[in-house]
Amino acid sequence: MEQQYNPKTIEHEVQQYWENHHSFKAVEDPQQEKYYCLSMFPYPSGNLHVGHVRNYTIGDVLARFHRMLGKNVLHPIGWDAFGLPAENAAIQHQVAPAKWTYQNIQHMKKQFKQLGLGYDWDREIATCHPEYYRWEQWLFIKLYEKGLVYKKNAVVNWDPVDQTVLANEQVIDGRGWRSDAKVERREIPQWFLKITAYAEELLNDLDKLTEWPEQVCTMQRNWIGRANGICIQFDTVDLKTINTIEVFTTRPDTLHGVTYLALAPEHPLSLQAAENNSRLKAFIQDCRSLKVAEAEIATLEKQGIDTGLKAVNPINGEIVPIWVANYVLMEYGSGAIMAVPAHDQRDFEFAKIYNLPIRQVIQPQNTTKEAPCDLTKAAFTEKGHLIHSGQFNGLSSEQAFKAVGDLLQEKNQGKPEIHWRLRDWGVSRQRYWGTPIPMINCPKCGTVPVSEKDLPVILPEDVHFEGVGSPLKKMPEFYETNCPSCSGKAQRETDTFDTFMESSWYFARFACPRQNQTMFDNSVNYWLPVDQYIGGIEHAILHLLYSRFFYKAMRDLGLVKNDEPFKRLLTQGMVLKDGFKMSKSKGNTVDPKSLMEQYGADTLRLFLMFAAHPEQSLEWSDSGVEGAFRFLKRLWSKTAEQVKIKKTRNSNISLSSTAFSSEALSESQKTLRRLCHETIEKVTDDYGRRHTFNTAIAALMELMNALTRFPIQTDMDYLIAEEVLEAIILMLSPIAPHITHALWHALDHQKAILEEQWPKVDTFALITDTLEMVVQVNGKVRAQIVVPIHSDDETLKKMVLNHENVQRHIQGKIIRKVIIVPTKLINVVVS
RNA sequence: GCCGGGAUGGCGGAACUGGUAGACGCGCCAGACUCAAAAUCUGGUAAUGGCGACAUUGUGAGAGUUCGAUUCUCUCUCCCGGCACCA
Numbered sequence: 032m033e034q035q036y037n038p039k040t041i042e043h044e045v046q047q048y049w050e051n052h053h054s055f056k057a058v059e060d061p062q063q064e065k066y067y068c069l070s071m072f073p074y075p076s077g078n079l080h081v082g083h084v085r086n087y088t089i090g091d092v093l094a095r096f097h098r099m100l101g102k103n104v105l106h107p108i109g110w111d112a113f114g115l116p117a118e119n120a121a122i123q124h125q126v127a128p129a130k131w132t133y134q135n136i137q138h139m140k141k142q143f144k145q146l147g148l149g150y151d152w153d154r155e156i157a158t159c160h161p162e163y164y165r166w167e168q169w170l171f172i173k174l175y176e177k178g179l180v181y182k183k184n185a186v187v188n189w190d191p192v193d194q195t196v197l198a199n200e201q202v203i204d205g206r207g208w209r210s211d212a213k214v215e216r217r218e219i220p221q222w223f224l225k226i227t228a229y230a231e232e233l234l235n236d237l238d239k240l241t242e243w244p245e246q247v248c249t250m251q252r253n254w255i256g257r258a259n260g261i262c263i264q265f266d267t268v269d270l271k272t273i274n275t276i277e278v279f280t281t282r283p284d285t286l287h288g289v290t291y292l293a294l295a296p297e298h299p300l301s302l303q304a305a306e307n308n309s310r311l312k313a314f315i316q317d318c319r320s321l322k323v324a325e326a327e328i329a330t331l332e333k334q335g336i337d338t339g340l341k342a343v344n345p346i347n348g349e350i351v352p353i354w355v356a357n358y359v360l361m362e363y364g365s366g367a368i369m370a371v372p373a374h375d376q377r378d379f380e381f382a383k384i385y386n387l388p389i390r391q392v393i394q395p396q397n398t399t400k401e402a403p404c405d406l407t408k409a410a411f412t413e414k415g416h417l418i419h420s421g422q423f424n425g426l427s428s429e430q431a432f433k434a435v436g437d438l439l440q441e442k443n444q445g446k447p448e449i450h451w452r453l454r455d456w457g458v459s460r461q462r463y464w465g466t467p468i469p470m471i472n473c474p475k476c477g478t479v480p481v482s483e484k485d486l487p488v489i490l491p492e493d494v495h496f497e498g499v500g501s502p503l504k505k506m507p508e509f510y511e512t513n514c515p516s517c518s519g520k521a522q523r524e525t526d527t528f529d530t531f532m533e534s535s536w537y538f539a540r541f542a543c544p545r546q547n548q549t550m551f552d553n554s555v556n557y558w559l560p561v562d563q564y565i566g567g568i569e570h571a572i573l574h575l576l577y578s579r580f581f582y583k584a585m586r587d588l589g590l591v592k593n594d595e596p597f598k599r600l601l602t603q604g605m606v607l608k609d610g611f612k613m614s615k616s617k618g619n620t621v622d623p624k625s626l627m628e629q630y631g632a633d634t635l636r637l638f639l640m641f642a643a644h645p646e647q648s649l650e651w652s653d654s655g656v657e658g659a660f661r662f663l664k665r666l667w668s669k670t671a672e673q674v675k676i677k678k679t680r681n682s683n684i685s686l687s688s689t690a691f692s693s694e695a696l697s698e699s700q701k702t703l704r705r706l707c708h709e710t711i712e713k714v715t716d717d718y719g720r721r722h723t724f725n726t727a728i729a730a731l732m733e734l735m736n737a738l739t740r741f742p743i744q745t746d747m748d749y750l751i752a753e754e755v756l757e758a759i760i761l762m763l764s765p766i767a768p769h770i771t772h773a774l775w776h777a778l779d780h781q782k783a784i785l786e787e788q789w790p791k792v793d794t795f796a797l798i799t800d801t802l803e804m805v806v807q808v809n810g811k812v813r814a815q816i817v818v819p820i821h822s823d824d825e826t827l828k829k830m831v832l833n834h835e836n837v838q839r840h841i842q843g844k845i846i847r848k849v850i851i852v853p854t855k856l857i858n859v860v861v862s
Numbered sequence: 863g864c865c866g867g868g869a870u871g872g873c874g875g876a877a878c879u880g881g882u883a884g885a886c887g888c889g890c891c892a893g894a895c896u897c898a899a900a901a902u903c904u905g906g907u908a909a910u911g912g913c914g915a916c917a918u919u920g921u922g923a924g925a926g927u928u929c930g931a932u933u934c935u936c937u938c939u940c941c942c943g944g945c946a947c948c949a
Contacts, residue, residue: 071949073949074948074949076949111949114948114949115947115948115949116948116949187947188947196947197947198947198948199946199947199948200947200948200949201947201948202947246866246867247866249865249866250865250866250867250944253864253865253866254865254944254945254946256865323946323947324945324946324947325863325864325945325946326863326864326944326945327945328863329863329864329945330863330864331863358863362946376863377863453946454946456946457946457947459947460947461947462947529947530947530948530949531946531949534949567943567949568866568867568942568943568944569943569944569949570944570949571866571943571944572865572866572944572945572946573944573945573946573949574949604867604868604942604943605942605943607942638887641874641875641886641887642874642875642887643874643875644875644876646867647867647868647875648867648868648942648943649874650873650874650875651874652873652874652888654873654874654888654889655873655874655887655888656888657887657888658886658887658888659887661887661902662887664902665902668902716878720878721878723876723878725874725875725876725886725887726875726876726877726878726885726886728886728887729875729876729885729886729887730885730886731886732886732887733885733886736886739903803882804882805881805882806882807881807882807929807930809929809930810881810928810929810930811930812882815882836915836916847929848929849929850881850929850930852881855881855882856881856882856930858881858929858930859929860929860930
């Protein structure tokens with residue numbers, strides 16, 4: 032074998048070997064346990080960044096590890112190919128989005144191969160291929176037939192100069208990014224998927240996701256936001272057109288504390304009131320220049336205007352003013368709220384600004400007298416018991432919830448309701464580079480879905496892209512068609528789907544990506560659900576929730592079995608540099624290409640897995656890479672040395688591994704074997720259960736250090752060294768697959784390392800007869816003692832109290848107690 | 863603003879169930895090899911005091927629970943992710 036580690040030639044050769052042997056081709060085999068490992072597919076932006084490398088290396092490590100455990104592994108990859116950046120590139124570089132995207136895919140594919148990622152390339156998919164999106168169009172029509180699709184008006188960011196809809200990302204400080212014009216909210220008809228029909232199940236099934244990070248489940252729970260409350264009707268005073276205002280509240284117990292109502296600026300009554308109120312009209316107009324983003328509204332300085340109208344509190348007949356306020360969302364509830372400044376922080380802030388009364392009606396638990404709590408700085412938002420609430424005084428918040436609800440229901444002015452924060456999913460995008468929505472607008476028949484036999488509706492790829500508006504709207508050859516129902520002249524939808532549509536089902540299509548008769552065939556029942564899904568924490572809500580929704584909807588259409596698509600989830604942290612998410616705009620990207628050229632893919636993979644726990648954000652540093660490279664070089668020369676010894680020694684010195692357990696081993700031999708098998712135990716757990724590749728690598732480095740210090744003099748030394756070295760190489764192979772492939776071959780193995788089994792723990796090697804315990808006095812470490820295993824408490828106590836350093840610290844003091852934590856620690860408490 | 867997460871040596875990080883804080887790596891220091899340098903190998907490396915044994919302090923800040931807290935509870939500061947048209 033070569034004396035020098037030369038990653039460039041090795042990696043190329045090994046990659047060639049995998050290619051020639053179709054090493055990663057996945058074939059269904061009902062006899063074998065399957066393992067479907069998937070990293071979230073990338074958007075083909077053109078350049079690979081370190082975050083990608085991290086994501087795909089984690090997936091590759093797990094796929095290779097489970098393969099060595101004997102499972103039938105599916106590890107596919109594809110491209111989330113539709114999206115806004117392609118349109119931007121089209122404008123910037125005068126290249127069609129399709130061409131730009133395909134070039135990027137080619138480029139990134141090459142880089143993925145250079146990274147040594149073990150994908151089944153036969154299953155590669157790109158979402159911009161008609162063979163892919165035809166099934167999305169087909170599914171959309173099925174969902175339409177099932178009543179899960181509807182059309183309604185919804186607000187978008189409208190650029191009045193460019194006459195185009197803008198993404199939130201394209202609105203900067205309230206202005207269009209290209210035109211710099213003040214953005215307006217505009218309502219246009221759009222398609223929606225009824226995800227709220229699954230709200231309950233999406234919430235409840237989170238409990239089944241025991242192998243998901245708890246924080247992701249919590250975020251989804253909050254996002255779905257089940258709210259148990261009461262819908263209350265306030266009658267308006269002297270108003271004929273709109274005689275009630277509906278509000279939703281989760282705190283009916285605070286109903287006596289209502290001092291005003293607040294309407295969203297888009298609320299029908301707001302608009303009506305503005306008709307002969309120019310100040311209000313101007314205010315509503317002002318609110319319209321807001322970007323369509325919740326964060327935008329929530330961080331606003333609270334503003335509002337009194338409409339002059341009044342409403343009646345149904346519980347006590349009190350007349351309260353009706354305001355229009357910018358902090359009330361039209362999308363949530365009924366677009367109107369009852370304001371209780373004393374017990375809601377946002378209402379409190381608003382009331383402070385406009386000098387509206389703040390009336391306490393809830394008193395903290397455990398307080399008996401009716402003393403007002405401090406409401407000068409903030410609202411009291413917790414539950415308690417009622418005061419100043421007439422007949423309800425003295426009730427707890429929970430009791431009042433029911434009592435108030437009952438009374439309102441009796442008076443026919445309210446009813447219990449469950450509200451969801453989750454809103455239906457708007458899937459229309461007024462953009463070119465996306466899946467065409469398979470709908471036809473007929474002047475006679477209205478909206479009609481495209482016939483199944485006419486699918487796919489193909490997106491024309493050869494277009495002239497100006498950047499203002501979608502080219503589809505200027506292409507009669509695209510939109511002019513006939514109505515499937517009456518055959519008369521009709522027009523196609525020119526909007527395309529939200530790109531989250533494609534990513535909500537691609538994981539299932541990997542089971543049968545070339546199937547052109549049906550969306551899925553029987554192979555989905557073999558491969559799904561995904562056993563391990565890996566992706567950025569930034570996808571914790573939207574992508575994962577949409578995918579869960581799709582899966583349930585597809586289940587109800589009989590397309591898949593099971594309730595949840597992803598059994599186990601690993602959310603990787605961001606790769607940061609100088610404390611920021613890497614992005615082109617910040618100019619802080621690290622190019623993996625130059626690192627790969629300098630050190631090779633194995634070093635880059637090793638470093639990324641070593642630098643941090645996969646779920647934590649990773650602070651990039653160039654210097655650490657050197658250390659990973661050094662480790663591989665040491666492993667290389669250690670193996671070369673071992674091979675040399677092998678050649679000089681008698682060839683018949685092979686012993687079966689049981690021989691290692693014999694009493695004949697020396698202390699140092701036993702110690703090294705024990706460390707080796709402890710390491711196998713730890714690394715197996717780190718890979719399989721904990722997914723902490725960083726600590727697995729640290730353990731392998733420690734074992735390597737021990738091996739380096741172990742002198743080889745006898746045949747037994749040599750055999751033990753070989754056992755340890757082979758264990759290190761095998762356990763490192765999922766992370767550094769090229770070098771370990773070469774080293775395994777150099778150690779005279781015929782089988783390729785990726786066909787080998789994961790090393791097994793020899794429990795005999797773990798046996799020891801002493802252990803080290805820590806001795807504390809009053810919780811401070813004062814000594815370490817080596818004790819025979821299974822020592823009884825009395826013996827331990829005696830040993831500890833006789834210890835010189837312990838004696839010094841307990842001298843002249845009274846021993847209060849001695850705490851013994853078996854196998855770990857003894858704490859002497861004195862005073 | 864709301865929801866979720868994070869903060870540990872000069873740096874990246876480890877400490878899994880409340881039990882030796884700083885594993886492993888980087889960097890730095892010293893030594894070996896070398897005419898010299900690079901590479902490589904060996905040893906040291908939280909701070910303070912001490913020749914040393916050892917002692918004191920120390921995990922963003924402040925409080926609390928406990929024999930014992932990086933770990934649990936509360937309050938706060940700063941940073942990161944998401945907030946429905948970036949993917």
